[in-house]
Amino acid sequence: MRVPILKQRDYLIASIQSALSDEDLLQLRDDLVEQTGRYRSRGAIVDVTVLDVIDSFAVRTLRAVAHMISLRGAETVIVGIQPEVAFAMVQLGLNLEGVHTALDLEEGLALLSRGTEEPGDGAS
Amino acid sequence: MPAEVRVPISSDADVVTARAQGRTLAAQLPFSATELTLIATAISEVARNIVLYAPRGEVVLRLTREEGREGIVVTARDEGPGIEDVALALQDHFSTGQGSGLGLPGARRLMDEFELESGPSGTTVTMRKWASRRA
Numbered sequence: 001m002r003v004p005i006l007k008q009r010d011y012l013i014a015s016i017q018s019a020l021s022d023e024d025l026l027q028l029r030d031d032l033v034e035q036t037g038r039y040r041s042r043g044a045i046v047d048v049t050v051l052d053v054i055d056s057f058a059v060r061t062l063r064a065v066a067h068m069i070s071l072r073g074a075e076t077v078i079v080g081i082q083p084e085v086a087f088a089m090v091q092l093g094l095n096l097e098g099v100h101t102a103l104d105l106e107e108g109l110a111l112l113s114r115g116t117e118e119p120g121d122g123a124s
Numbered sequence: 125m126p127a128e129v130r131v132p133i134s135s136d137a138d139v140v141t142a143r144a145q146g147r148t149l150a151a152q153l154p155f156s157a158t159e160l161t162l163i164a165t166a167i168s169e170v171a172r173n174i175v176l177y178a179p180r181g182e183v184v185l186r187l188t189r190e191e192g193r194e195g196i197v198v199t200a201r202d203e204g205p206g207i208e209d210v211a212l213a214l215q216d217h218f219s220t221g222q223g224s225g226l227g228l229p230g231a232r233r234l235m236d237e238f239e240l241e242s243g244p245s246g247t248t249v250t251m252r253k254w255a256s257r258r259a
Binding site: 023 | 139144162168172227229230234
C-alpha cells in the first residue's frame with residue numbers, strides 16, 4: 001500500500017496508515033526523496049504511529065530516508081514511535097542515531113520550524 | 125486454541141502476514157502488549173531471513189503448554205542453501221551482504237529460547253517465548 005504524502009507549507013508529511021511491506025517502505029523512501037526536490041521542501045515528517053513492528057529492515061530504510069533527504073538539503077523527523085516498539089528496537093540493538101525523532105506530529109512540526117526559521121546557531 | 129498456523133513465505137508481503145498472525149495467536153495467552161510486539165518483531169526478522177536467503181519457506185506458529193506454563197513456539201523453515209557458520213551468523217553485525225546483520229541475533233534477544241539448525245538442504249529456526257503471567 002502506497003503511503004500518502006501530504007504537502008503542508010514547506011514540509012512533506014508521510015502519514016503511514018497500515019503495516020508496510022519492505023517494498024512499500026522502499027517506495028516511501030523513493031517518493032519522499034523525489035518530492036523533496038519537486039516541492040522544494042525544507043523538511044519531511046514520517047509518522048509511524050500505526051506501525052506495531054519496526055524491525056531491522058524498517059530502521060535501515062528510515063535511516064536511509066533521513067540521510068538521502070539531508071543530502072537533498074532538507075531535514076527529516078520520525079514521529080510517533082510507540083513505547084512497545086521503542087522497547088523492541090532497543091532489544092534488537094537498533095537505533096536511529098543521527099535521525100531526528102519527536103513524540104507526535106505536532107512536536108515534529110515544531111522541531112522542523114525551529115530548525116528552518118532560525119538563521120543559525122550563532123543567531124541568538 | 126487452534127493447533128497451529130502455517131504461513132508460507134516467498135515474498136516480502138508474507139513477512140507482514142506472518143508477524144500479524146503470530147501476534148493474533150500469541151494474544152490468546154496472557155502476554156503483555158510489549159511482549160506481543162517483541163514476538164511480532166522476532167517473527168518479522170526470521171521470516172525476512174527466508175525471503176533474503178532462500179527461494180521459499182514457511183513460518184509455523186503454535187501455542188504450547190508445558191509444565192504448567194504457556195507460550196508460543198515459532199518455527200521458521202526454509203529450503204535455502206544453509207548457513208555455513210552458524211556461530212558467526214548469530215553475531216551482531218555479521219551479514220553475508222543483504223541484511224543488516226542484526227536479524228538473527230536480534231530475534232534471539234527478543235525471545236526466551238532460540239535454536240538454529242542448518243544444513244545443505246535448508247535452515248530451521250525454532251524460538252519460544254513464555255507468557256510471564258499465569259493464565
